[in-house]
Amino acid sequence: MTTQEEEEEEEEEKHVQEDRAILDLSNVSVEYSSSSTEKKLAADRINLSIPWRGYTLGVVGESGSGKTTLGLSILNLIESPGRITSGAVRYMGRDVLAMKAGELRNYRWKEVSMVFQSAMNSFSPVKTVGDHIAEVLVRRGDLNKSEAREQAEKLLEKVGIFGRADDYPHEFSGGMRQRAVIATALALSPKILIADEPTSALDVVVQEQILALLKKQVKELDLSLIFITHEIAILCGLVDNIAVMYAGEIVEMGPIDDVLFEPLHPYTEMLLSSLLSLESSRDTLSKRNASSTIGAPPARVGCKYATRCKYVFDRCKNERPVLREYKKGRMVACHKYN
Amino acid sequence: MIGKEAEGGDAFLSGRRPLLSIKDLQVTFIRQRGLFNRRKSIVRAVQGISLELFESEILSVVGESGSGKTTLARCILALNRPDSGSIKYRNNEVTALKGGELMNFRRDVQIVYQDPYESLNPRQDVFTAVSIPIRQLAGEDSKEKLTERVAKVLREVGLDPSAVMRRLPHQLSGGERQRVNIAKALAPDPKLLVADEPVTMLDASQRLGVLSLLMELKEKRNLTILLITHDLASARIMSDRTAIMYLGRIVEVGPTSKILNKPHHPYTQLILAATPRLKRSSEVKREYVPSVEEAGRVERGCVFAPRCKYATSICRDTEPQLLAKSESSLAACHNPLNVNQATSE
Amino acid sequence: MSIVESSSKVTTRLKGSVLGALFRSRPAKLGGLLLLAFFIIIIAGTFLTPYNPYENTPDVNAPPSFAHPFGTDNVGHDLFSQVVFGAYSSMYVGLVSAIGSSIIGVVVGTLAGYYRRLEGILTGTGDIILTFPAFPLLILLGSMYPPTDELLIALLILVLWAPIARAVRSQVLSLKERPYVDSARTGGMKDRQIIVQILMPQVVSIAVAYFVLSVAAAVVLVTSLEFLGVGNPDIVSWGSILYWAQQFAFYLGDWWWVLGPGLSITLVALGFALIGFSIEEVMNPRLRV
Numbered sequence: 001m002t003t004q005e006e007e008e009e010e011e012e013e014k015h016v017q018e019d020r021a022i023l024d025l026s027n028v029s030v031e032y033s034s035s036s037t038e039k040k041l042a043a044d045r046i047n048l049s050i051p052w053r054g055y056t057l058g059v060v061g062e063s064g065s066g067k068t069t070l071g072l073s074i075l076n077l078i079e080s081p082g083r084i085t086s087g088a089v090r091y092m093g094r095d096v097l098a099m100k101a102g103e104l105r106n107y108r109w110k111e112v113s114m115v116f117q118s119a120m121n122s123f124s125p126v127k128t129v130g131d132h133i134a135e136v137l138v139r140r141g142d143l144n145k146s147e148a149r150e151q152a153e154k155l156l157e158k159v160g161i162f163g164r165a166d167d168y169p170h171e172f173s174g175g176m177r178q179r180a181v182i183a184t185a186l187a188l189s190p191k192i193l194i195a196d197e198p199t200s201a202l203d204v205v206v207q208e209q210i211l212a213l214l215k216k217q218v219k220e221l222d223l224s225l226i227f228i229t230h231e232i233a234i235l236c237g238l239v240d241n242i243a244v245m246y247a248g249e250i251v252e253m254g255p256i257d258d259v260l261f262e263p264l265h266p267y268t269e270m271l272l273s274s275l276l277s278l279e280s281s282r283d284t285l286s287k288r289n290a291s292s293t294i295g296a297p298p299a300r301v302g303c304k305y306a307t308r309c310k311y312v313f314d315r316c317k318n319e320r321p322v323l324r325e326y327k328k329g330r331m332v333a334c335h336k337y338n
Numbered sequence: 339m340i341g342k343e344a345e346g347g348d349a350f351l352s353g354r355r356p357l358l359s360i361k362d363l364q365v366t367f368i369r370q371r372g373l374f375n376r377r378k379s380i381v382r383a384v385q386g387i388s389l390e391l392f393e394s395e396i397l398s399v400v401g402e403s404g405s406g407k408t409t410l411a412r413c414i415l416a417l418n419r420p421d422s423g424s425i426k427y428r429n430n431e432v433t434a435l436k437g438g439e440l441m442n443f444r445r446d447v448q449i450v451y452q453d454p455y456e457s458l459n460p461r462q463d464v465f466t467a468v469s470i471p472i473r474q475l476a477g478e479d480s481k482e483k484l485t486e487r488v489a490k491v492l493r494e495v496g497l498d499p500s501a502v503m504r505r506l507p508h509q510l511s512g513g514e515r516q517r518v519n520i521a522k523a524l525a526p527d528p529k530l531l532v533a534d535e536p537v538t539m540l541d542a543s544q545r546l547g548v549l550s551l552l553m554e555l556k557e558k559r560n561l562t563i564l565l566i567t568h569d570l571a572s573a574r575i576m577s578d579r580t581a582i583m584y585l586g587r588i589v590e591v592g593p594t595s596k597i598l599n600k601p602h603h604p605y606t607q608l609i610l611a612a613t614p615r616l617k618r619s620s621e622v623k624r625e626y627v628p629s630v631e632e633a634g635r636v637e638r639g640c641v642f643a644p645r646c647k648y649a650t651s652i653c654r655d656t657e658p659q660l661l662a663k664s665e666s667s668l669a670a671c672h673n674p675l676n677v678n679q680a681t682s683e
Numbered sequence: 684m685s686i687v688e689s690s691s692k693v694t695t696r697l698k699g700s701v702l703g704a705l706f707r708s709r710p711a712k713l714g715g716l717l718l719l720a721f722f723i724i725i726i727a728g729t730f731l732t733p734y735n736p737y738e739n740t741p742d743v744n745a746p747p748s749f750a751h752p753f754g755t756d757n758v759g760h761d762l763f764s765q766v767v768f769g770a771y772s773s774m775y776v777g778l779v780s781a782i783g784s785s786i787i788g789v790v791v792g793t794l795a796g797y798y799r800r801l802e803g804i805l806t807g808t809g810d811i812i813l814t815f816p817a818f819p820l821l822i823l824l825g826s827m828y829p830p831t832d833e834l835l836i837a838l839l840i841l842v843l844w845a846p847i848a849r850a851v852r853s854q855v856l857s858l859k860e861r862p863y864v865d866s867a868r869t870g871g872m873k874d875r876q877i878i879v880q881i882l883m884p885q886v887v888s889i890a891v892a893y894f895v896l897s898v899a900a901a902v903v904l905v906t907s908l909e910f911l912g913v914g915n916p917d918i919v920s921w922g923s924i925l926y927w928a929q930q931f932a933f934y935l936g937d938w939w940w941v942l943g944p945g946l947s948i949t950l951v952a953l954g955f956a957l958i959g960f961s962i963e964e965v966m967n968p969r970l971r972v
Contacts, residue, residue, distance in 0.1 A: 062541045063512065174403070203402035203568050208612040212624040231542045233614035237622025257618050274543045278571045278598070278613055285550045285575050415869055444871050457862040459881065474871030522870065 021049035021090075022224065023074065023112070023192060028087030030069045030078055030248075042069040042082060044248035047323060053191060056218060056225040058235035058256065060271070061245035067228045070245070071194045074226075075108055109140050113190035117197040120177035123169035129177075130156070130165030133184050141188050155183040159213055175206030179213065186217060193217075196228040211238055232260065233277060244268045246305055247298035250323055254330035264332040266309045303335065311336055355429075356390035357530060357562050358414065363387040363423035365409050383409040384420065385586040388660075391530070396556065396563040398573035398594065400609070401583030407566050410583075411534050414564070415449050416440065427530070445475040448523040452535040454515035458507040465503040468492065468521050475526040491521045494558075496551060513544040517551070524555065531556075532564045537572065549576055570613050574598055582606050585641050588660055592667020600676040602669035604646045640672065648673045708965065714957025721950040728767035736760060736768040736919045747939050754939035757931050762924065766943035769920040774951070776832055776905045780839035781897035787840065788847025789883075789890045795848065796855025797878055806852065809845040817842045821904065825913035835914060839901050847893040851886050858885055888962070896959035899952040906948055921947060 030043040043066040061067045072078050074089060076096050089096040091111060099107060123132060133152035137143045143151060153165045159179040169177055178198055185193060199207040215238055218225050227239055235242060235256060243253040244265060252265040263269045298304035306316040315335045323333040365384040384406040391397050401407040412418040414425055416432050425432040427447060435443050451457035458467055468488045472478050489499035495517040507515060523531060537545040549572060556563055565576055573580050574594060581591040582603060590603040601607050636644060639654040652672050660670040663677050740759035747754045753762035795805040821838050828834055867877050908914055909922020916923045921944040928940040
């Protein structure tokens with residue numbers, strides 16, 4: 001083991017002993033300005049932590065809930081017109097938002113890596129898939145070209161692609177490209193992988209493959225997975241914990257089985273009841289009021305969900321609930337539980 | 339009405355004749371492989387599809403990407419011309435329609451596209467987008483009448499006309515855009531609606547609402563719907579019958595509940611198993627199945643054989659035909675599942 | 684949709700904000716400045732120079748001075764007045780050629796992109812023209828017929844329409860596949876309406892970019908042709924100035940002879956080129972979407 005690796009292990013030990021999380025987000029807020037007058041808080045005082053290696057978390061929410069922003073802020077990838085207005089992101093105690101270019105280079109892809117939904121379409125058509133991966137290895141992993149090429153092939157094999165490193169991206173199907181993207185993301189053995197809707201554009205069978213692949217990697221590499229999606233069902237059997245987001249806030253968090261089968265927050269309840277699944281029958285259709293899906297926009301004062309909540313009472317309109325522990329390991333931001 | 343009706347009375351209304359009848363449809367594309375390399379490969383998008391759609395029913399065509407379902411939809415809508423085979427709408431050959439007859443056809447047969455954003459012209463506001471089909475296909479010119487009709491159909495899809503009529507697509511949410519698309523399709527008062535993955539690009543929480551809307555509209559207007567989807571859950575709650583497509587062929591077709599409860603074809607079983615369900619962690623099993631590319635091209639025999647765990651030698655040798663495996667469902671399989679069981683329907 | 688998605692989508696959607704983007708682009712501003720400078724010089728020159736460009740003065744072979752900013756040639760012509768006079772015909776030829784080739788290019792490109800059947804012939808013709816080296820072709824044709832401005836314009840159009848058609852065609856091809864075009868078809872719009880109402884407006888932006896670039900190209904080409912003797916060297920134009928310069932300037936040591944035309948072409952061509960490239964650059968992210 002090199003001295004650097006020894007140092008890192010020591011640091012990690014320290015963290016586990018001192019009960020410090022590997023990744024810690026405290027009060028992170030991100031603001032987007034779509035024009036000089038219109039500003040929106042995409043993430044509103046987020047508190048989140050990944051306590052140990054191998055801790056898996058699913059982040060669920062509709063579009064506009066801030067889930068993508070959350071992922072981007074962990075890697076300090078928020079770009080204009082967005083900016084992080086408050087809060088801190090700490091990785092192993094180090095302040096990510098204060099990192100300089102060199103540190104960031106060592107942080108991104110090596111410690112924390114990300115897979116985007118559109119990643120499979122961002123391959124350059126003039127380079128082979130193997131070349132793409134090798135490039136990352138050379139630039140960030142300090143390997144030479146031939147070593148990198150060899151390693152690239154091995155990485156592709158790990159994700160189930162054999163002998164096709166010399167093919168061009170358009171010769172790969174969507175599912176294969178996404179697998180190649182995952183291979184690239186895991187190339188430098190990061191400790192945390194953030195996956196933002198990696199399977200949304202894919203068919204169910206291919207999606208199964210990719211989820212199985214991720215599950216395997218999590219086990220083998222002791223990887224912490226943060227899986228961001230709007231499809232709750234995918235997370236079953238994939239992650240141990242789940243965080244539900246609404247209007248830029250985390251409204252509920254806890255072990256996945258608990259949250260999904262005994263939801264606490266009214267939004268979680270609503271989300272679960274509006275799901276379409278194989279278990280739904282024709283009656284589900286007629287019971288719903290067809291035009292009720294367009295919910296009222298989030299409130300500006302007090303609890304954001306108050307405008308749509310069926311349990312709303314006075315306190316909700318004035319005071320914003322804080323994410324608090326309600327039962328062991330279960331957090332919820334709702335006045336019902338206070 | 340297009341053309342002349344068949345002998346005596348409207349046979350379509352009594353449900354005896356199919357509204358839409360597809361026979362042996364073949365569509366082949368020539369695709370160029372590689373940017374600089376001129377090798378051409380032949381993609382057989384649709385291979386010998388035959389299908390019937392009866393009035394007032396909802397038929398789902400389920401298939402993954404590459405199954406040919408979108409190509410099928412485009413041929414039905416007369417957007418693509420098939421290489422061979424026939425598509426008959428009320429006894430009129432769709433592929434041969436021109437001019438006025440084509441316009442009449444378009445008035446009767448409409449489509450809701452998959453991508454709520456891309457199917458709206460970014461420069462047109464909602465009123466323009468929805469009024470165009472009325473103007474072009476129903477011949478309505480008067481500004482007042484148009485506004486009236488547009489407002490009416492917008493209300494039908496659950497949108498407030500005064501709020502959205504002058505909005506541009508980027509000012510609407512995904513769910514709203516899709517409703518505008520539905521309004522566009524219903525504006526000329528069609529009889530047959532093709533819905534191409536209508537909820538796939540919407541958030542999971544909005545899907546049920548939009549499907550519910552489609553069902554409501556179907557009942558109110560007595561529409562016939564061809565629902566194209568890759569999601570079995572949508573097929574289950576919407577359709578009377580379901581057809582499963584794989585690589586350009588129909589591998590199973592029959593009543594939806596039968597197909598999804600006791601499928602005959604191993605591919606149907608595969609998709610069923612892969613469809614995510616809300617389950618406790620301990621109950622979820624994940625099995626790795628080779629993908630279509632890994633399976634490789636098949637020269638003879640059943641095209642699903644390389645991925646099929648029940649494949650036997652005959653499967654690799656002879657292509658199975660779509661035949662009845664039980665009372666009302668057909669499957670193209672040499673070793674079908676769930677036969678010789680009392681069919682409970 | 685979430686603001687994250689919509690704010691990035693808005694920048695890639697056409698909102699008529701091309702001009703807005705242009706105003707922010709530095710190359711475009713520089714180009715604009717150059718053209719403005721040129722424009723001012725020419726207008727000022729038209730009213731201020733006392734000399735007739737065809738008038739022989741006794742002040743021969745005079746280097747640049749206050750009286751003759753670009754000096755005089757071997758028979759005493761004031762080169763500055765010649766440059767100013769020549770500007771009009773050069774710009775005229777340049778602009779008309781660019782307009783003509785843009786119109787033809789847009790029409791041909793759109794038809795070739797939309798109608799697959801026509802594509803073969805139209806693209807083929809374009810390809811042939813593109814493959815032919817423009818210059819020798821122009822010289823050949825130019826020498827065969829009496830040299831008038833109209834001839835030059837016709838020749839330039841012949842050579843310049845093809846690149847525009849090609850760019851327009853590829854944009855039409857990609858636009859044609861967009862779902863809202865399909866939606867227009869199933870909504871009952873006829874081909875003609877789709878082309879004119881939907882595709883053409885989208886194509887205008889790239890056509891404008893190529894138009895601007897074509898002006899630059901046309902001006903350079905016409906001057907070069909006249910320099911080589913195609914066209915009438917006895918009629919004052921930038922090219923003819925250079926033609927005579929080539930005959931005499933080197934022997935006589937009149938280094939300033941080429942100053943006028945050189946400076947003018949640089950200003951004009953560079954100016955238009957910078958603007959044209961900026962437009963294209965602004966267009967590109969939209970093209971890829």
